[in-house]
Amino acid sequence: MxxxxxxxxxxxxxxxxxxxxxxxxxxxxxxxxxxxxxxxxxxxxxxxxxxxxAAKSDLYITLYNDYQRRQQHRSAQAFRSALARGEDDALRLFIVGTRAYLEGCWEERELATVFLSGGGPAGFGMLTRERFREWLHANSTLVNGHTRPLSDMLVLCLTAMATEAGREVATAPSRAKARRLIDEVLELMGRLYPAD
Structure with a gap:
């Protein structure tokens, strides 16, 4: 061979x-x-x-890291598409990326539910908190080169909202319910920093 x-x-x-x-x-x-x-x-x-x-935990964490990469890719692709269309408002860009993330939670709902349920190997909670901090930093970096920059606290609140909304979207009983949840959370995000 x-x-x-x-x-x-x-x-x-x-x-x-x-x-x-x-x-x-x-x-x-x-x-x-x-x-x-x-x-x-x-x-x-x-x-x-x-x-x-090496172990069951290795399989689980590999699946988790692969899922996170796909989610980051979805969000970044949506963000870049919005930029290419001329969007420059930091909050609108964040919301576009969040929509892609939440739609990914629905598309991969079975796997998302496993990771968002709080189970996993020893130390997995620390890994998810580390990924959350990385995501928070990436969000701050992406959106704050644009008009109406977002404060660090607002980015933290929006990122936490997206994470929690992901749990709800992944466990929604239907696509229609998932879409309503996504639309509602994005509308709420928009209210946190209304247009001038």
């Missing part, structure tokens, strides 16, 4: 293990998830699973 073919096979196995872990975590939660079940669902051996991931 060539090195390239081996690398492709390893990538395929890793992707299958992550998909199986996503299915098991969303069905059972972190604590009840079983590594043997994850390997079986992926069609891989338990040895292969441990070759790619």
């Amino acid at each position: 060539t090195e390239v073919a081996g690398s492709r096979r390893a990538q395929t196995t890793r992707a299958a293990l992550l998909e199986a872990a996503r299915e098991v975590f969303t069905a059972s939660g972190y604590d009840a998830a079983n590594m043997v079940e994850i390997a079986d669902r992926a069609g891989a051996s338990i040895g292969s699973l441990y070759h790619h991931f």
Whole structure:
């Protein structure tokens, strides 16, 4: 087997293990998830699973980091699109990015619910707080080069609102309800810094 073919096979196995872990975590939660079940669902051996991931926590955190990257990409893409259309108001830009984030919470609701439920491996709470601070810093940096800059406290409040709204959107009983929640929270955000 060539090195390239081996690398492709390893990538395929890793992707299958992550998909199986996503299915098991969303069905059972972190604590009840079983590594043997994850390997079986992926069609891989338990040895292969441990070759790619050191522990159940490693699988969980990898899924979380991948989810966070997708969410950041959604928000940044929406933000850049708004800039390209000529939007320069800091709050409106924040709201555009938040809409993309919240829509991502709905689109990936099963996985979002797992991460936003408060479960996970030891130390996961610290990781999510660290990611929140990183997100807060990124939000402040992105929006404050534009008109009507937002105070650090307003960015903190808006980011916390988006995070909590994400929990509600992810657990909404229908797409229509999720959309209403998204529209309502964005409208409330707009009231915190009304137009001049």
